[in-house]
Amino acid sequence: MWWKILTGLLISIVVITIFLMPPPQKELGEVSRIFFFHVPVAWVTVLAFLFAMINSILYLSKKDPRYDIQAAVSSKLGFLFAILATLSGAIFAKSAWGSYWNWDPRETSIFILLLIYGAYLALRSAIEAEDRKANLSAVYSILAFITVPFLVFVVPRVFQSLHPADSVINSRIKIQIPFPVLSIFLCSLLGFSLLFIWIYKLEVKIILLDKKKHS
């Protein structure tokens, strides 16, 4: 229970401080406050897809349907958080670059990621036989995750991008944001990660209860 209260406290503190402190980047102005939402949400997207891949591997090795449910819930939440990251990025893009969508490498890579995981959800809804659905989804989820580090970390660094690069850690792996901003950012990162785990656990429990009721 304590970590749920901690989630509530952390995100409340983040909401209060980001609107009361000066914008983290003076050149970008007010819109730079979105950094405290956009980056943690993008981080949770990667975390959720990683959870999905781990659960898929566990399903294929142990054949326990619980892992299949966990993988499906992780992918669904990852997809939701990817949409939030895309929307918050588009709001930033409109203010910083003058247009909501520029087909920038970072925008293109998250768009491809949304298509890949959208296809995963479509695949799950297209197959009725439980075993077949679980097996195919698990294999797809593992293959899909291989693209995640490439699309999230490699593509935006290989191609020239409008997206602010190395905004937290620079190329010499050194933290380059001032301590007050860093502490709020870390609170936000932890708060959103805990929020994801909370919703994930709740949804898995609800699906298991529903299955138990109908069996």
Added chain:
Amino acid sequence: MSANFGVMIVVLIIWLGLFVYLLRLDKKVKELEKK
């Protein structure tokens, strides 16, 4: 009241609403699990 303060209040109300909803849902799920 500055514009930022107003936005902060709105975001905080939305977040606290979601938080209370999650707490209540959590409690309900625990009750159902016990049954």
